[in-house]
Amino acid sequence: MDSSLTNTEPRVYQQVIFSECVSHSGNTLVVLPTGLGKTVIMAYLAAYQLKQNPDKQILILTPTRPLVHQIKEMLLKFIGNLTSEMVLEISGEVPPSKREEYYPSTKIIVATPQTIDNDLTYDRLTFSKVSLLCIDEVHRATGDYAYVSVAKQAKCRIIGFTATPGNNPEKILEVCENLKITKVSTTNRTDLDVKKYISTHTPKVVWIELPSEYKSVIQVLQKYQDETMKHLNEGLPEKLNLKYIGKREALGIHQQVVKLTKQETAYGELLIYSSNLIRIQHLKELVESQGFTQALNTIQKWQQKSSSKALRLFFEDPQIILLENTIKKNISLHPKLKHLINEISAVYSVSDSKIIIFSNFRDTIRFLHKELSNVNINSGVFVGHSSSKSDKGLSQKEQLKVIEEFKYGKLKILLSTSVGEEGLDVGNCDLVVFYDSVPSVVRAIQRQGRGRKKQSRVIHLVTKKTRDEAMYWAIKRKDKQMSRFLKFDLPNLLDKKKPQKQQDTLDIFFSQKNNDEKEINSVDVHPLIIVDTRESNSRVPKLLKERGARLNPVELEVGDYILSNRLVVERKTYSDFINSILDGRLFQSISPGQNSQLTKLAQQKFPLLILELESDTIEKQIHLNSIMGAISSILLDFKIRVVFTRSDVETASLLYQLAKREQIDRKSEISIPSLTQREHNIREVQLFMLSVIPGINIAKAEEILTKFGTIQAIADATIEELMLVPKIGVKLANRIKAVFSLVGDEKLP
Numbered sequence: 001m002d003s004s005l006t007n008t009e010p011r012v013y014q015q016v017i018f019s020e021c022v023s024h025s026g027n028t029l030v031v032l033p034t035g036l037g038k039t040v041i042m043a044y045l046a047a048y049q050l051k052q053n054p055d056k057q058i059l060i061l062t063p064t065r066p067l068v069h070q071i072k073e074m075l076l077k078f079i080g081n082l083t084s085e086m087v088l089e090i091s092g093e094v095p096p097s098k099r100e101e102y103y104p105s106t107k108i109i110v111a112t113p114q115t116i117d118n119d120l121t122y123d124r125l126t127f128s129k130v131s132l133l134c135i136d137e138v139h140r141a142t143g144d145y146a147y148v149s150v151a152k153q154a155k156c157r158i159i160g161f162t163a164t165p166g167n168n169p170e171k172i173l174e175v176c177e178n179l180k181i182t183k184v185s186t187t188n189r190t191d192l193d194v195k196k197y198i199s200t201h202t203p204k205v206v207w208i209e210l211p212s213e214y215k216s217v218i219q220v221l222q223k224y225q226d227e228t229m230k231h232l233n234e235g236l237p238e239k240l241n242l243k244y245i246g247k248r249e250a251l252g253i254h255q256q257v258v259k260l261t262k263q264e265t266a267y268g269e270l271l272i273y274s275s276n277l278i279r280i281q282h283l284k285e286l287v288e289s290q291g292f293t294q295a296l297n298t299i300q301k302w303q304q305k306s307s308s309k310a311l312r313l314f315f316e317d318p319q320i321i322l323l324e325n326t327i328k329k330n331i332s333l334h335p336k337l338k339h340l341i342n343e344i345s346a347v348y349s350v351s352d353s354k355i356i357i358f359s360n361f362r363d364t365i366r367f368l369h370k371e372l373s374n375v376n377i378n379s380g381v382f383v384g385h386s387s388s389k390s391d392k393g394l395s396q397k398e399q400l401k402v403i404e405e406f407k408y409g410k411l412k413i414l415l416s417t418s419v420g421e422e423g424l425d426v427g428n429c430d431l432v433v434f435y436d437s438v439p440s441v442v443r444a445i446q447r448q449g450r451g452r453k454k455q456s457r458v459i460h461l462v463t464k465k466t467r468d469e470a471m472y473w474a475i476k477r478k479d480k481q482m483s484r485f486l487k488f489d490l491p492n493l494l495d496k497k498k499p500q501k502q503q504d505t506l507d508i509f510f511s512q513k514n515n516d517e518k519e520i521n522s523v524d525v526h527p528l529i530i531v532d533t534r535e536s537n538s539r540v541p542k543l544l545k546e547r548g549a550r551l552n553p554v555e556l557e558v559g560d561y562i563l564s565n566r567l568v569v570e571r572k573t574y575s576d577f578i579n580s581i582l583d584g585r586l587f588q589s590i591s592p593g594q595n596s597q598l599t600k601l602a603q604q605k606f607p608l609l610i611l612e613l614e615s616d617t618i619e620k621q622i623h624l625n626s627i628m629g630a631i632s633s634i635l636l637d638f639k640i641r642v643v644f645t646r647s648d649v650e651t652a653s654l655l656y657q658l659a660k661r662e663q664i665d666r667k668s669e670i671s672i673p674s675l676t677q678r679e680h681n682i683r684e685v686q687l688f689m690l691s692v693i694p695g696i697n698i699a700k701a702e703e704i705l706t707k708f709g710t711i712q713a714i715a716d717a718t719i720e721e722l723m724l725v726p727k728i729g730v731k732l733a734n735r736i737k738a739v740f741s742l743v744g745d746e747k748l749p
Contacts, residue, residue, distance in 0.1 A: 026182035034449020291334030
């Protein structure tokens with residue numbers, strides 16, 4: 001190991017893991033229990049790579065901003081010859097232009113994966129200078145998570161770290177496949193070289209009996225659930241034969257109904273029942289494992305939302321009315337609270353003690369904070385940031401402050417949601433409490449790993465004969481299965497795979513000439529696409545990058561993708577298209593003096609609208625005639641070409657081919673479009689003037705102008721004459737009259 005490492009004495013198992021990682025030519029998965037110093041091993045690997053390749057960089061990815069900051073501080077502590085300027089801390093809060101400026105001059109980049117993925121997409125960062133990629137909490141490398149995309153682009157060795165790589169063998173194999181893992185290094189809590197550094201406590205389970213008043217409320221919920229299932233079975237083509245229905249099963253039923261509704265709108269009424277089935281499961285879980293207070297808070301939050309038909313029927317149901325009234329009248333707290341206070345009281349009295357309490361629900365964290373304060377027990381709240389208006393959560397700065405206060409003893413009790421499960425160094429806790437069970441082996445192991453002292457205790461509060469108990473036993477079984485799989489099965493499966501040469505990258509593939517093709521400069525064969533910065537939330541830019549496109553992110557006034565100096569593309573998903581019809585923003589201007597989306601697009605030489613039909617959910621119901629009418633208006637009134645795709649993959653493929661045809665075949669230049677390229681005739685201007693008035697879309701403007709002929713005639717018309725136009729009521733007629741006849745700052749009627 002490198003002599004530049006300071007402030008840490010290497011442990012035997014850390015040296016073994018380090019040796020296994022550097023001696024193996026491929027990518028390694030390191031499975032290491034929480035609290036055994038994975039950041040120390042990262043520091044060893046970083047120091048070694050910097051010594052071997054002084055001109056290269058190290059990239060370290062971790063899921064959250066607090067973890068980014070923590071890893072940076074630990075690297076500076078462990079690697080003696082590093083300065084703060086040599087370790088770059090990066091997240092989405094740093095502007096893209098600044099990130100691009102910082103990258104070349106740093107040695108180690110510690111970042112959130114989404115930020116790095118975006119910067120790779122837009123060529124603000126490349127892997128050409130990176131010799132090692134370390135991925136923290138690597139069990140997240142599944143599905144569409146940014147780890148997968150970054151690893152796909154990596155041209156260097158990858159080392160992944162986790163306390164457990166997945167909830168089942170399929171997920172673990174998916175992680176290994178996505179990161180091209182060819183070796184696993186597994187350390188167990190029972191290993192001889194580990195036991196002296198770790199608490200080998202056996203978790204204590206506190207079995208809790210539900211009071212009679214809670215059981216009666218659950219019976220009401222069960223009755224509503226049975227009736228809902230009856231309606232679903234009567235309406236679905238195949239009967240649902242489920243012995244148990246929980247949240248996961250309810251979501252599966254809802255997805256099945258959504259799929260059927262896409263195929264046949266007659267099934268749309270069943271969405272009411274499938275949506276309310278999910279709500280019932282959520283309330284059952286709250287009553288069983290959390291308490292009446294949290295269930296009532298959830299009901300009141302639902303009532304504050306804009307009422308959908310499903311929600312309205314839900315709250316009009318006599319059983320739900322009875323349920324809400326019963327909970328309001330009953331101040332009985334869940335017995336878990338009493339047990340929690342009993343368990344923590346003895347530990348809390350010790351001067352340097354630390355206690356961390358986990359719950360799946362933010363409402364419960366707030367509730368516990370209040371209830372503990374009532375009995376003079378001080379605690380800190382640690383929850384993630386949220387976009388919710390009712391509870392914004394904690395900012396990154398606030399999170400770091402709470403962690404520091406807990407770590408250094410200013411706070412003795414930390415109340416945390418799942419945000420405190422992964423990786424954060426909160427010091428050694430004397431007591432870890434599971435206020436509720438978790439449905440994930442990964443999360444259970446991470447929670448338990450917060451107790452790191454030899455005398456640490458872990459306590460599970462489990463409500464008998466509920467899903468709380470079912471999840472507890474399920475996790476126990478899965479934990480044993482995963483331990484066996486990691487120790488015996490996974491190494492054998494990886495050994496059977498042919499090792500991949502890390503030097504074989506796409507560069508070699510592209511450097512090989514095809515006899516049937518001419519040698520063309522790579523800049524010429526890869527088109528440039530200007531992308532609106534607001535498209536960064538979609539997968540399309542990433543998919544374009546994978547196809548070889550060069551991307552330039554710009555905040556565009558018109559369109560989402562610029563493919564040449566004439567071809568401007570607006571992209572809309574099915575849900576966005578429907579919502580933009582319903583709220584009028586598709587045809588109407590956002591504010592007076594501004595053109596609508598379609599008017600801006602129609603000004604271009606070659607305007608194109610791509611409608612992406614794939615959608616996992618149907619946000620709102622709308623008549624087919626309204627959709628066809630909108631598309632007809634786009635084609636005939638605005639003269640905009642419309643193309644349909646079935647997914648973001650098809651959209652990216654189409655955009656790439658169009659850009660190639662324009663820039664390579666036609667040799668077209670590319671530029672930011674102007675909004676004044678096309679001359680307008682008088683009627684278009686008149687239609688725009690009318691469509692600026694709130695409540696008048698382009699179709700209504702057409703009808704009004706057709707009846708009266710000129711703007712002057714409309715201005716001279718009486719209220720009664722205006723109301724002769726179809727769908728113009730007294731309110732809208734008064735509004736039109738006010739626009740053409742009143743002065744001042746009065747509000748529109």
